[in-house]
Each structure stands twice: as C-alpha cells, then as structure tokens.
Amino acid sequence: MGRFLIRRFISMLITIILVITFTFVLMHAIPGGPFTAEKKLPAAVEEALNERYHLNDPLWKQYVDYVLDVARFDLGPSFQYEGQTVNRLIEDGFPTSAKLGILSVLLTLCIGIPFGIISALKQNKWPDYTVMFLATLGVTIPNFVIATTLIYVFAVKLSVFPTFGIKNWQSFILPVLALSGYSLSFISRLTRSSMLEVLGQDYIRTVRAKGIPEYKVIFKHALRNAILPVVTYVGPLIAAILTGSFVVERIFALPGMGRHFVQSITNRDYTTIMGITIFYSAFLIIMILLVDLVYGIVDPRIKLDK
Amino acid sequence: MSEKILEVKNLKTSFYTHLGEVQAVRGISFSLNKGEVMGIVGESGSGKSVTSLSIMKLLQYPGEIKSGDIFFKGENIVNKKNKEMLNIRGNEIAMIFQDPMTSLNPVYTIGDQIMEVIIRHQGLSKKKAKEKAIDMLRLVGIPSPEERVSNYPYEFSGGMRQRAMAAIALSCEPDLLIADEPTTALDVTIQDQILKLMKDLKEKLDTSIILITHDLGVVADICTKIVVMYGGLVMEEGTSKDIFYNPKHPYTMGLLKSIPRLDLGEKKRLIPITGTPPDLIKPPMGCPFTARCPYAMKICSLHAPKYTKIDENHKAMCWLLHKQSPNMKMDTGVKRGVINE
Numbered sequence: 001m002g003r004f005l006i007r008r009f010i011s012m013l014i015t016i017i018l019v020i021t022f023t024f025v026l027m028h029a030i031p032g033g034p035f036t037a038e039k040k041l042p043a044a045v046e047e048a049l050n051e052r053y054h055l056n057d058p059l060w061k062q063y064v065d066y067v068l069d070v071a072r073f074d075l076g077p078s079f080q081y082e083g084q085t086v087n088r089l090i091e092d093g094f095p096t097s098a099k100l101g102i103l104s105v106l107l108t109l110c111i112g113i114p115f116g117i118i119s120a121l122k123q124n125k126w127p128d129y130t131v132m133f134l135a136t137l138g139v140t141i142p143n144f145v146i147a148t149t150l151i152y153v154f155a156v157k158l159s160v161f162p163t164f165g166i167k168n169w170q171s172f173i174l175p176v177l178a179l180s181g182y183s184l185s186f187i188s189r190l191t192r193s194s195m196l197e198v199l200g201q202d203y204i205r206t207v208r209a210k211g212i213p214e215y216k217v218i219f220k221h222a223l224r225n226a227i228l229p230v231v232t233y234v235g236p237l238i239a240a241i242l243t244g245s246f247v248v249e250r251i252f253a254l255p256g257m258g259r260h261f262v263q264s265i266t267n268r269d270y271t272t273i274m275g276i277t278i279f280y281s282a283f284l285i286i287m288i289l290l291v292d293l294v295y296g297i298v299d300p301r302i303k304l305d306k
Numbered sequence: 307m308s309e310k311i312l313e314v315k316n317l318k319t320s321f322y323t324h325l326g327e328v329q330a331v332r333g334i335s336f337s338l339n340k341g342e343v344m345g346i347v348g349e350s351g352s353g354k355s356v357t358s359l360s361i362m363k364l365l366q367y368p369g370e371i372k373s374g375d376i377f378f379k380g381e382n383i384v385n386k387k388n389k390e391m392l393n394i395r396g397n398e399i400a401m402i403f404q405d406p407m408t409s410l411n412p413v414y415t416i417g418d419q420i421m422e423v424i425i426r427h428q429g430l431s432k433k434k435a436k437e438k439a440i441d442m443l444r445l446v447g448i449p450s451p452e453e454r455v456s457n458y459p460y461e462f463s464g465g466m467r468q469r470a471m472a473a474i475a476l477s478c479e480p481d482l483l484i485a486d487e488p489t490t491a492l493d494v495t496i497q498d499q500i501l502k503l504m505k506d507l508k509e510k511l512d513t514s515i516i517l518i519t520h521d522l523g524v525v526a527d528i529c530t531k532i533v534v535m536y537g538g539l540v541m542e543e544g545t546s547k548d549i550f551y552n553p554k555h556p557y558t559m560g561l562l563k564s565i566p567r568l569d570l571g572e573k574k575r576l577i578p579i580t581g582t583p584p585d586l587i588k589p590p591m592g593c594p595f596t597a598r599c600p601y602a603m604k605i606c607s608l609h610a611p612k613y614t615k616i617d618e619n620h621k622a623m624c625w626l627l628h629k630q631s632p633n634m635k636m637d638t639g640v641k642r643g644v645i646n647e
Contacts, residue, residue, distance in 0.1 A: 210422060
C-alpha cells in the first residue's frame with residue numbers, strides 16, 4: 001500500500017506539471033494579453049503593468065517562476081481583480097461551490113443509486129418506466145433549462161424558494177436540484193444497467209440456490225458487484241461538481257468558483273486561468289486516487305500493490 | 307431404500323417470451339429414491355436445466371411452472387410460497403452449477419460463501435460456521451483448508467472452485483443434490499476427480515443425486531438410473547444397464563453412437579445425430595425427434611407415441627415399440643457399451 005501511494009504521488013506530480021505546461025503554452029499562444037482592451041492603454045501604462053506582473057520577462061523565466069510559485073502553493077496575483085490573489089479567489093468561491101457540490105453529490109448518490117436498483121428489480125414494469133423516463137429527461141435536458149424551469153415554478157409562481165443568492169437553507173434547494181439533475185439521472189441509469197447485468201450472473205443464481213433471502217441477494221451480493229462502475233463515475237463527478245458550475249451559479253447568482261472558469265479566460269487573466277485549472281486538476285487527480293482506493297476495498301481482485 | 311425422495315408428475319414449464327410461449331418442459335414424470343443417483347441426459351435445449359430449476363423453484367422471469375406436481379419428501383412443493391422454499395433451498399435440496407468460474411461471487415471469500423449457507427440454515431455462530439466451512443473444504447479435498455478458507459474465488463482453479471461449490475451445496479447435508487452439468491466446463495482429469503468426489507460424498511452422506519449432463523460417458527459410471535430427455539419430454543428412462551445395453555429409443559442409440567471410445571480403433575468416425583432440436587415455441591405434434599430420426603415413420607410426425615413399458619424400470623416413448631410397428635433392424639450402438647461395475 002505504501003509503495004502504491006508513493007508511486008501514485010509521483011505520477012500525480014508529473015501530471016500536474018504537464019497540466020501547468022500545457023495550459024501555460026496554450027494561454028500564451030493565443031494573441032492578446034491581460035491588458036489588451038478596446039481602448040488601447042497608453043504605452044507607458046501598459047509597459048508599467050507588464051513590468052509589475054513580470055510579463056516582460058522571457059517566457060521560459062515566467063514559466064519557471066510560476067512553477068516554483070505553485071510549488072509553494074502560491075498561485076500568484078489576479079490580473080483582473082485589483083489587489084486579489086488567485087488563492088484568495090479560490091478561498092472565497094470554493095466554500096460556496098463545495099457546499100452546493102456536496103449536497104448535490106449526496107442527493108445524486110442517495111436517490112440515484114436506489115432509483116437505479118428499484119428500476120433494475122422492476123425491470124419493464126411501471127416503476128422502471130417511470131424512473132427511466134425521468135432519467136432520460138434529466139440526462140437530455142441541459143441544466144440551464146432545468147434551472148430556469150425550477151425558478152419559474154418554485155420561485156416565481158409558487159414563491160416557496162428564493163430566486164437567487166444564499167440567505168438560508170431554502171436557497172440551496174433549487175441550485176442543488178439543477179446541479180444534480182444530470183448526474184442523478186446518469187447514476188440511476190448506470191446503476192440500473194450494472195445491476196441488471198449482475199443479477200443475470202451465475203453467482204447470483206448460486207446465492208439464490210443457497211436459500212438466502214432476496215434482500216440479502218440484492219444488497220450483499222449484487223450491489224457490491226454492481227457498484228464498481230458507479231464508483232468509477234463518482235470520483236470525477238465529485239471533482240466536477242464541487243469546483244462549481246458556471247451556468248448554475250450564474251443563474252442563481254451564487255458567489256461560487258464556477259464563474260471564474262469562464263471569466264478568467266475572456267479576461268485573459270493568466271494567473272487565474274492557471275490557478276483554477278491547477279486546482280481543478282489536483283482535485284480530480286485526488287478523487288481518482290480515492291476511486292482506486294475504494295476499488296481495492298470493494299473488489300478484492302484489484303490489488304493495488306502489484 | 308425404496309423411500310421416495312422426489313417425485314415429479316407431469317411437470318410442464320414454460321417461458322413466456324415476446325415471441326410466444328417457449329414450452330421448455332412439456333410434461334415429464336420421474337421419481338427418485340433415497341440414496342439413488344439419477345442421470346438426466348440430453349442435448350442443449352432438451353429441458354434438463356429447466357427441470358432442475360423447476361425443482362428448486364428458481365425459475366427466473368419469464369419462466370413459470372405451468373402445471374404438474376413436484377413431491378419432495380411427500381410434500382408438493384409446486385404451490386409452496388417463496389418463504390417456505392427459502393428453508394428448503396440450500397438446506398434440503400442443494401445445487402451445483404455448470405460453470406464454476408462464474409458461479410462464485412468474486413468479491414467474497416470462499417469461506418464467507420460456505421459460511422453463509424451454514425449460518426442461514428443451521429444458525430451456527432460465525433466461529434462455529436467457519437470451523438464447519440474448513441471441515442467441508444477438507445471433505446471435498448481442498449489441501450490446507452485452514453488457509454484456503456480465506457481465499458477469494460480468483461485464487462482458486464476451476465476444479466477447486468467446483469469443489470468449493472460442492473462444499474457449499476453439501477454443507478447442510480441436503481437430502482437431494484442437483485448437479486447441473488458439474489463437469490462440463492472442466493478438463494477430463496478434473497472431471498474424473500469431481501465425479502469421484504460426488505460418488506464418495508454420496509456414500510458418506512447418503513445424499514440422493516440428480517446428475518444433469520449431455521455426456522452419457524459421465525453418467526455411466528455413477529448413476530443407477532438414467533432419464534433421457536429430448537424436446538422437453540422424457541424419451542427413455544431406465545437403469546444404466548438398460549440404457550447402455552438395451553436402448554429402445556433411436557435418440558438414446560444416437561447418443562450412444564456419438565460418444566468417443568477408446569476400444570474402437572483410430573479410423574472409426576463418431577456418428578453424430580444430424581439436424582437440430584425442435585423449436586419449442588411451436589413444438590411438433592408428434593414425436594419431437596421425428597425430423598432427425600433415421601427410422602421415422604408416417605405416424606411419428608402426426609401423433610406423439612405413448613410410453614411402452616419394457617420392464618419394471620425401463621420405459622421408452624417410441625412408435626417402434628408399438629405392437630403393430632414393422633420389425634426394423636436397428637443399429638443400437640450397444641455392442642460397444644462398456645460399463646464400469
């Protein structure tokens with residue numbers, strides 16, 4: 001186990017460095033810079049700004065400096081938000097996004113998996129059709145449509161939940177629903193198909209032939225085998241949901257991290273682009289590591305040390 | 307010795323698919339005495355496995371027992387509720403399946419899977435159940451069972467897994483063991499070991515066994531009684547001696563001729579039964595074997611023959627056995643029959 005973790009840690013570092021390199025190169029390959037605007041700045045001002053943010057240095061030096069900064073967990077100052085550091089931007093936005101994200105992931109797991117199981121057990125009967133109909137809707141309808149529909153129905157017409165901002169627990173409900181619509185539906189479908197496959201396996205027949213009650217057949221024997229594809233999907237899902245969604249946070253006017261993903265690129269805010277990308281990649285890589293560890297627990301055939 | 311453990315009467319089992327009703331078993335009857343080993347022989351699709359799943363009442367949707375009775379220890383289990391069946395399955399009737407590679411749950415240890423059935427039916431504590439599981443593994447011939455008990459299925463070879471399956475099936479000392487093609491997926495040396503094992507266990511525990519196979523060679527050695535199935539019906543039933551030395555049904559003869567033999571010399575070809583089994587959605591009106599039978603007559607395709615009793619234990623379903631049928635000289639495939647006695 002120790003050796004596995006060390007090896008994984010090294011490969012994670014390499015991945016992060018590759019991510020930094022690619023983002024850095026791509027970012028600088030696009031014409032324009034952070035201080036390019038419609039109204040051209042006086043040459044002296046632009047010069048001074050470039051000087052201040054070390055944009056006059058040769059690219060390789062900017063790159064090396066940046067990598068060294070990242071190694072000290074310093075993601076640099078934001079070019080766009082005066083006096084803000086990228087670390088600060090993430091610290092401000094991440095808690096909101098994470099809160100929403102955790103709730104969405106919990107909702108996804110607590111509803112998606114049971115729905116998938118029910119659907120598989122009642123294959124081709126009405127519960128299955130209902131769940132699969134909803135799940136297909138959830139997968140195909142984009143979240144901004146879900147979000148605006150939810151706002152229209154629950155906030156405007158029924159006025160039971162607020163339309164925007166975070167004031168109390170009620171304000172979480174609509175964004176969480178909008179955010180988990182897709183993943184919840186996807187997990188239901190995934191659980192259903194995986195469960196159906198496992199239930200047709202010979203070893204399930206063996207368990208039934210032992211006279212084991214059906215609930216144990218399902219929860220002890222079938223689910224543990226059927227959950228593997230779901231675990232695979234949940235890792236990246238958590239990373240994606242917790243780092244915030246541009247669309248949902250925009251619509252509900254939530255001060256999360258999602259908006260930075262898009263805004264930093266249009267603003268050509270070099271450090272923020274880099275910072276957010278690195279943060280997301282690191283998160284994703286850690287989640288994938290967790291998925292692998294969970295794999296090892298759920299399925300004894302997967303040996304992590306080999 | 308003549309106590310009846312299982313009696314199947316006119317059992318019909320169908321699968322209701324969207325293409326129509328597949329009549330997998332179309333009215334079969336047989337009985338099994340205590341301590342007896344019966345073989346059910348037939349090719350794929352003849353209804354052997356469906357028969358065994360019907361006895362276990364383990365048919366999955368859309369399969370259903372349509373009519374008939376199954377008496378187990380004098381009680382009709384066809385109408386038993388699932389809850390009652392839970393106490394019979396694994397406890398009084400146990401089953402070994404065809405493919406040991408896929409029949410064990412990959413994420414639990416062999417020990418867990420044996421203990422599960424012991425705890426379920428005998429209510430032993432975990433510790434006692436584990437001891438029993440180790441004893442069972444020793445009984446089925448797994449070396450160093452104390453360590454092997456905590457192995458996972460992927461750490462066992464095919465033959466060992468089938469032994470583990472036998473350990474699961476026998477751990478509650480069932481009255482009836484149904485082995486559904488237990489050796490088909492194994493290579494011949496392991497086949498032999500598994501068959502020996504079943505024989506030994508039968509002696510030790512006095513379990514009645516139904517051995518399902520498509521290989522007459524497998525049943526020759528171990529079974530006292532053989533049922534030959536085809537197209538969802540019993541074609542011929544008799545003692546192993548009857549079936550091997552005095553087959554009366556052309557299908558049985560066909561099966562006998564298609565077994566490879568060591569005593570025939572190299573140049574001799576095996577004689578296959580040509581054609582394919584009947585479509586059980588629209589089963590033929592007459593004898594299901596008509597289309598492939600070398601001796602088929604006009605009447606065969608029109609009316610299903612009745613059983614003709616050859617003697618007390620031997621019966622066959624064929625028009626050739628009828629009083630008025632022409633006296634044909636048939637190649638029974640028998641003279642080469644060798645039976646281990």
